Amino acid sequence: xxxxxxxxxxxxxxxxxxxxxxxxxxNCSNASDLNIQFPxxxxxxxxxxxxxxxxxxxxxxxxxxxxxxxxxxxxLELIDPKNCVPEVFLNLNLTNTPFSYYYxxxxxxxxxxxxxxxxxxxxVPCLSGIGHHVYVVETSFVVPDFCNHVKTVGIPFxxxxxxxxxxxxLGLTWNLANSHEDSVATGQFKGLNEIANDKALxxxxxxxxxxxxxLKLSQYSKRVEDKVNQKEPHVDVIxxxxxxxxxxxxxx
Numbered sequence: 001x002x003x004x005x006x007x008x009x010x011x012x013x014x015x016x017x018x019x020x021x022x023x024x025x026x027n028c029s030n031a032s033d034l035n036i037q038f039p040x041x042x043x044x045x046x047x048x049x050x051x052x053x054x055x056x057x058x059x060x061x062x063x064x065x066x067x068x069x070x071x072x073x074x075x076l077e078l079i080d081p082k083n084c085v086p087e088v089f090l091n092l093n094l095t096n097t098p099f100s101y102y103y104x105x106x107x108x109x110x111x112x113x114x115x116x117x118x119x120x121x122x123x124v125p126c127l128s129g130i131g132h133h134v135y136v137v138e139t140s141f142v143v144p145d146f147c148n149h150v151k152t153v154g155i156p157f158x159x160x161x162x163x164x165x166x167x168x169x170l171g172l173t174w175n176l177a178n179s180h181e182d183s184v185a186t187g188q189f190k191g192l193n194e195i196a197n198d199k200a201l202x203x204x205x206x207x208x209x210x211x212x213x214x215l216k217l218s219q220y221s222k223r224v225e226d227k228v229n230q231k232e233p234h235v236d237v238i239x240x241x242x243x244x245x246x247x248x249x250x251x252x
Contacts, residue, residue, distance in 0.1 A: 060093035084126035102171035103156035113147035
């Protein structure tokens with residue numbers, strides 16, 4: 001019985017240990033110092049590795065590469081693998097996600113024009129082509145007849161050739177405060193992470209050993225008590241035998 005209990009407890013610990021390891025920090029490349037930790041890898045925060053890069057997927061846009069994560073200030077810096085940040089700003093929809101832009105947003109409008117507006121306005125090269133010219137302008141700008149309004153969005157920055165690399169402005173932050181499921185997941189993760197610690201696991205194994213030894217000692221004590229009761233007659237039996245013997249003596 002004690003062996004069965006010990007095996008059952010051992011299986012539970014191994015299972016919890018395996019669950020905790022699934023939340024351990026991960027790294028998609030040995031050459032990178034980017035370690036993925038809590039709250040990522042949880043539901044809504046799933047990341048994956050692709051070509052030795054850490055990727056986060058947004059249904060509204062697609063894959064973005066994680067450049068760095070600052071857990072203390074809750075900042076996620078991203079890189080657009082398509083090298084077109086204005087396209088990310090145009091299409092990325094963070095509604096119903098735990099993410100929001102890290103920087104202060106301002107509304108701009110995207111225009112698609114059949115001709116160039118003027119030399120004072122810079123078109124977005126990665127969105128423009130032959131016969132169409134895409135601009136990001138202030139909302140107060142009067143749209144010319146040869147331009148179509150594409151979309152008005154709140155974004156951190158307008159287009160600038162000096163800020164046209166594939167990382168500038170792609171800073172996100174996350175918020176778990178309003179999500180009950182994520183709050184529960186937070187507690188579960190922290191508990192698993194503590195159990196995953198070697199000292200904690202050692203404490204659990206020690207506790208298991210003590211419990212099993214106590215059960216075994218209790219069983220041993222009961223067996224000893226049963227043997228004693230079998231060897232030593234009960235007081236009532238002794239008194240009964242004495243009374244019978246006394247009657248015999250008196251009768252004689």
